[in-house]
Amino acid sequence: MFAEFLQYMLSGITVGSIYALAGLGFAIIYNASHVINFAQGEFIMIGGMASSVLVAAGLPLWAAVILAVLLTMLVGLALEIFAIAPARDADVVTIIIITIGASIFLRGVAQLVWGKSPRSLPAFSGEEPINLFGAALARQSLWVIGVSLLLILLLGWFFNRTLFGKAMLATSYNRLAAQLMGIGVNKVLTLSFGMSAVLGAVGGIIVTPITFTSYEAGIMLGLKGFSAAVLGGLGNGAGAVAGGLLVGIAEALGAGYISSAYKDAFAFVIILFVLFFMPNGLFGKRSTERV
Amino acid sequence: MSLLRVDGLSKAFGGINAVADLSFTINPGTIHSIIGPNGAGKTTLFNLITGVYHPSGGRIRFQDADVAGLPPYELARLGMSRTFQNLQIFFNMTAVENVMVGAHLHLNPRVLPSLLHLPVVKRRDRECRAKARELMEFVGCGAYLEADSASMPYGALKRLEIARALASRPKLLLLDEPAAGLNATESREIDEVIKRIAGQGVTVVLVEHDMKMVMGISDHILALDYGRKLAEGTPAEVRQNPDVISAYLGAGSA
Amino acid sequence: MRLTGPHIGLLATAAIIALLPLTFPNSYYYDVAVSALFNAVLCVGLNLLIGYAGQISLGHAGFFALGAYVSGILTTRWNLPPLLALVVGAVLVGTLAFVLARPILRLKGHYLAMATLGIGIIIFIVLNTEAWLTGGPDGLTVNYLSVAGWTLKGDRNWYWLAGILLLTTVWLSLNLIDSAVGRALRAVHGSEVGAAVVGVDTGRYKVLVFVISAVFASVVGSLFAHRNGLITPGIGSFFHSVELVAMVVLGGMASTFGAVVGAVILSVLPHLLTSFEDYEAIILGMIMMSTMIFMPKGIVPTVLRLLRQRGGAS
Numbered sequence: 001m002f003a004e005f006l007q008y009m010l011s012g013i014t015v016g017s018i019y020a021l022a023g024l025g026f027a028i029i030y031n032a033s034h035v036i037n038f039a040q041g042e043f044i045m046i047g048g049m050a051s052s053v054l055v056a057a058g059l060p061l062w063a064a065v066i067l068a069v070l071l072t073m074l075v076g077l078a079l080e081i082f083a084i085a086p087a088r089d090a091d092v093v094t095i096i097i098i099t100i101g102a103s104i105f106l107r108g109v110a111q112l113v114w115g116k117s118p119r120s121l122p123a124f125s126g127e128e129p130i131n132l133f134g135a136a137l138a139r140q141s142l143w144v145i146g147v148s149l150l151l152i153l154l155l156g157w158f159f160n161r162t163l164f165g166k167a168m169l170a171t172s173y174n175r176l177a178a179q180l181m182g183i184g185v186n187k188v189l190t191l192s193f194g195m196s197a198v199l200g201a202v203g204g205i206i207v208t209p210i211t212f213t214s215y216e217a218g219i220m221l222g223l224k225g226f227s228a229a230v231l232g233g234l235g236n237g238a239g240a241v242a243g244g245l246l247v248g249i250a251e252a253l254g255a256g257y258i259s260s261a262y263k264d265a266f267a268f269v270i271i272l273f274v275l276f277f278m279p280n281g282l283f284g285k286r287s288t289e290r291v
Numbered sequence: 292m293s294l295l296r297v298d299g300l301s302k303a304f305g306g307i308n309a310v311a312d313l314s315f316t317i318n319p320g321t322i323h324s325i326i327g328p329n330g331a332g333k334t335t336l337f338n339l340i341t342g343v344y345h346p347s348g349g350r351i352r353f354q355d356a357d358v359a360g361l362p363p364y365e366l367a368r369l370g371m372s373r374t375f376q377n378l379q380i381f382f383n384m385t386a387v388e389n390v391m392v393g394a395h396l397h398l399n400p401r402v403l404p405s406l407l408h409l410p411v412v413k414r415r416d417r418e419c420r421a422k423a424r425e426l427m428e429f430v431g432c433g434a435y436l437e438a439d440s441a442s443m444p445y446g447a448l449k450r451l452e453i454a455r456a457l458a459s460r461p462k463l464l465l466l467d468e469p470a471a472g473l474n475a476t477e478s479r480e481i482d483e484v485i486k487r488i489a490g491q492g493v494t495v496v497l498v499e500h501d502m503k504m505v506m507g508i509s510d511h512i513l514a515l516d517y518g519r520k521l522a523e524g525t526p527a528e529v530r531q532n533p534d535v536i537s538a539y540l541g542a543g544s545a
Numbered sequence: 546m547r548l549t550g551p552h553i554g555l556l557a558t559a560a561i562i563a564l565l566p567l568t569f570p571n572s573y574y575y576d577v578a579v580s581a582l583f584n585a586v587l588c589v590g591l592n593l594l595i596g597y598a599g600q601i602s603l604g605h606a607g608f609f610a611l612g613a614y615v616s617g618i619l620t621t622r623w624n625l626p627p628l629l630a631l632v633v634g635a636v637l638v639g640t641l642a643f644v645l646a647r648p649i650l651r652l653k654g655h656y657l658a659m660a661t662l663g664i665g666i667i668i669f670i671v672l673n674t675e676a677w678l679t680g681g682p683d684g685l686t687v688n689y690l691s692v693a694g695w696t697l698k699g700d701r702n703w704y705w706l707a708g709i710l711l712l713t714t715v716w717l718s719l720n721l722i723d724s725a726v727g728r729a730l731r732a733v734h735g736s737e738v739g740a741a742v743v744g745v746d747t748g749r750y751k752v753l754v755f756v757i758s759a760v761f762a763s764v765v766g767s768l769f770a771h772r773n774g775l776i777t778p779g780i781g782s783f784f785h786s787v788e789l790v791a792m793v794v795l796g797g798m799a800s801t802f803g804a805v806v807g808a809v810i811l812s813v814l815p816h817l818l819t820s821f822e823d824y825e826a827i828i829l830g831m832i833m834m835s836t837m838i839f840m841p842k843g844i845v846p847t848v849l850r851l852l853r854q855r856g857g858a859s
Contacts, residue, residue: 036655083834090841092654093601097794098837100787105830112823230659261674268663275660276648341742367744381735383799392732396744400725408720459743
């Protein structure tokens with residue numbers, strides 16, 4: 001009874017960590033530029049696919065990881081420079097279509113280059129699960145949870161303690177004022193895409209030994225990440241992390257106790273309920289219209 | 292008999308009182324000005340009266356109804372309309388269409404007849420368009436009858452908003468800084484427009500920084516500071532009120 | 546009566562629909578044309594919501610799929626006449642949209658995108674999962690469209706039905722936009738508070754246009770089900786919702802003819818690209834990105850502006 005619950009919680013926290021990273025990716029870009037990047041899920045996919053392909057080609061895991069992260073970062077930077085920056089003043093729907101177009105494009109390229117079949121990575125430190133009060137904890141889950149936690153702490157330090165991080169925050173509050181203070185706003189926007197891509201790539205790599213990946217894997221992961229970000233209140237980093245964990249755990253419990261066929265639906269049912277009652281998410285600031 | 296009666300009105304934003312325990316009345320057929328330094332709560336007061344904000348406390352009576360907390364479109368139905376300090380023009384429409392939206396209540400639009408463009412709909416629309424053009428001439432932006440609102444200059448847009456508000460045939464019209472950003476000539480013209488509106492029996496409430504205009508056209512002035520009433524009375528009375536002089540006009544201009 | 550731009554557009558559309566079949570060498574062309582016309586009808590409705598009222602929906606394929614499945618299920622399992630099933634579907638979808646609209650349309654921008662996306666995905670997952678009713682991933686076979694004993698068969702007949710439907714839809718849409726209701730919708734897009742202070746109940750108009758666009762999607766879904774003969778949950782997927790929005794935005798938001806042009810282009814495109822099947826996603830993605838970067842207002846408004854400038858210069 002308890003073992004079963006613990007099992008669901010563990011798998012929920014594992015998946016939730018990935019959603020949290022994806023949600024953070026949304027939040028970072030949203031903060032810097034008020035863009036929702038629907039290609040965030042493709043970053044996760046590219047990280048997972050590139051690393052599996054490289055490992056399959058004979059590279060050691062660490063080298064594959066570094067190359068995959070670098071590749072994804074380049075994709076993120078290129079996306080901002082070539083597709084987002086030229087349309088900076090366009091309205092919300094236009095930019096949504098651009099990022100969705102980008103995600104379709106990236107998916108198409110991935111399918112062409114890496115094929116349609118699913119791929120995987122070997123677990124980083126053995127397949128033998130750890131017994132935890134009767135629940136089986138995959139060693140890879142520890143990697144997922146540990147690495148995610150590390151990244152989240154690192155980001156917290158970056159935004160609160162470093163000059164560049166503070167500059168990024170300043171840009172999100174008031175772009176014009178930041179510009180007047182000598183912050184290179186364009187650089188900040190480009191960098192936010194690079195950072196989100198790195199987050200996505202790492203998430204994609206560490207979860208691939210558990211869930212497999214394929215050229216299509218980014219769609220659902222991206223949408224769940226978006227749910228996490230909205231649940232926490234757009235632009236709220238800590239909220240996105242909480243939202244991600246919440247979605248992951250709800251999904252695992254729902255799949256376990258209610259219906260596994262509706263696993264993917266729980267996240268969206270929750271988000272609808274939350275938005276019905278709290279139109280700015282769980283931790284979002286209530287905005288008063290200024291007229 | 293007052294047209295608008297505000298009683299103990301308050302609005303707090305996160306613990307700070309933007310408007311605090313404010314009471315005043317506005318009599319029909321007058322031009323009433325609200326003055327005060329920046330941040331005195333003038334626009335917040337407008338937003339409370341017109342239903343854009345919910346009051347934290349107090350009562351607002353319009354004609355004989357208790358209207359505090361009613362949404363703006365209900366208040367418009369009762370005969371209240373306004374303009375905005377930051378323009379709220381429909382930039383996705385032509386100038387004359389903007390004014391026609393103002394007449395929305397009087398067209399009684401229904402979906403099915405609109406879909407089919409029944410003759411009655413067409414006739415009403417034609418009349419509405421003609422009326423809208425008249426109003427644009429009346430406020431002095433007749434040069435832009437066929438213009439796209441997005442291509443109009445700032446001064447003309449301010450007038451367009453007034454025309455749009457007038458199209459709803461208000462009894463009470465609230466104008467939030469109608470002369471802000473205008474040059475001296477344009478200000479004088481707006482001054483004339485306001486007088487003409489009042490001359491047609493519409494009660495006007497004005498938030499304005501242009502003291503010359505305020506003193507010239509107001510029947511009654513309410514001075515605010517930090518959301519509270521500082522003074523009230525005729526222009527001559529308010530001008531001589533020592534509190535107003537020190538708080539608003541400043542020692543130098545006294 | 547003076548001929549205005551919209552009238553000319555309507556006549557031109559009628560002429561194109563009437564004359565186009567002369568250039569069709571075989572029935573495959575009719576087939577493609579019918580799907581383009583159906584999408585155009587749906588997009589004219591969706592454009593009322595997105596383009597004119599400024600409210601995004603990333604879940605409209607869900608309403609389309611619901612219409613299709615209600616028709617499919619009622620006609621095959623309960624033997625209801627197709628027209629009645631179509632009406633029942635429209636009423637059901639309209640009611641669902643009405644119930645959802647109030648809480649959803651309080652949301653703005655990305656929050657609205659999230660909520661509509663969620664609704665679409667939930668519908669998709671339900672259609673996929675409840676196999677006892679929907680046939681699940683294998684899909685559902687649907688009968689021909691028959692009215693009072695007469696059965697609509699053949700691509701040619703479907704083409705004329707879809708063409709007349711599109712013309713009617715465009716006419717209704719043009720009428721609505723050029724009326725007080727349409728102006729209220731556009732005012733909601735322009736400035737909600739500006740509309741409210743002159744008496745426009747903005748909430749009511751947002752609900753209204755959401756319901757109208759959902760009913761459009763449902764009706765087209767019902768017809769699609771009868772014509773295709775087989776429906777699968779994929780027609781309600783997030784990707785299909787995105788395709789529909791892309792059609793509207795590509796052709797030009799707040800332009801009825803833009804919605805038609807966008808729908809036709811994106812419906813025909815995959816058929817032109819069949820020989821480059823592996824590149825289809827890449828090309829579609831490129832088109833979506835580059836159109837939005839270089840013509841953020843969409844094709845029809847951009848072309849019209851260029852024509853007007855040229856006309857003004859000469």
